[in-house]
Amino acid sequence: MIHYQLRCVDGHEFEGWFKGSAAFETQAERRLLSCPRCGTTEVGRGLMAPAVRTRSGHLAVGATAGEAPVVAMPDEMRAVLQRIRAEVERNCEDMGDGFADEAIRMSRGEAERRGIYGNASDEDREVLADEGIAVVRIPWLKPAEG
Numbered sequence: 567m568i569h570y571q572l573r574c575v576d577g578h579e580f581e582g583w584f585k586g587s588a589a590f591e592t593q594a595e596r597r598l599l600s601c602p603r604c605g606t607t608e609v610g611r612g613l614m615a616p617a618v619r620t621r622s623g624h625l626a627v628g629a630t631a632g633e634a635p636v637v638a639m640p641d642e643m644r645a646v647l648q649r650i651r652a653e654v655e656r657n658c659e660d661m662g663d664g665f666a667d668e669a670i671r672m673s674r675g676e677a678e679r680r681g682i683y684g685n686a687s688d689e690d691r692e693v694l695a696d697e698g699i700a701v702v703r704i705p706w707l708k709p710a711e712g
């Protein structure tokens with residue numbers, strides 16, 4: 567299950583649990599999600615809770631620069647993703663290519679537990695999965711111009 571912080575067009579934030587990001591996208595596309603406060607079905611991902619919990623109960627965030635195909639992205643979506651990036655950068659430590667190693671050290675109690683982000687190859691993600699560490703991949707958009 568993936569936990570998403572959701573946000574309607576009027577800015578009400580609420581939470582949702584989905585089987586995976588594809589399940590969320592399908593439900594959002596079909597307008598099956600509605601805001602508990604105003605009922606609108608114009609709902610998107612808000613600020614993502616930066617991550618899925620690791621086995622040790624702490625958070626890790628995996629972000630991979632430039633990997634996600636971005637096709638005809640609406641401005642609102644772009645803004646949300648830019649906000650996610652800004653929040654992650656503000657709240658988490660950049661591990662760069664050392665992300666997977668550090669996540670494993672945190673999980674094993676060998677490093678201070680905190681929010682981190684960085685790059686993870688497919689191989690890294692397999693290693694993390696073997697360690698029981700779930701990470702979230704975030705489309706990493708450049709901040710808005712100006």
Ligand SMILES: [Zn+2]
Pocket residue numbers: 574575576577578601602603604605606
């Ligand atoms: Zn609403």
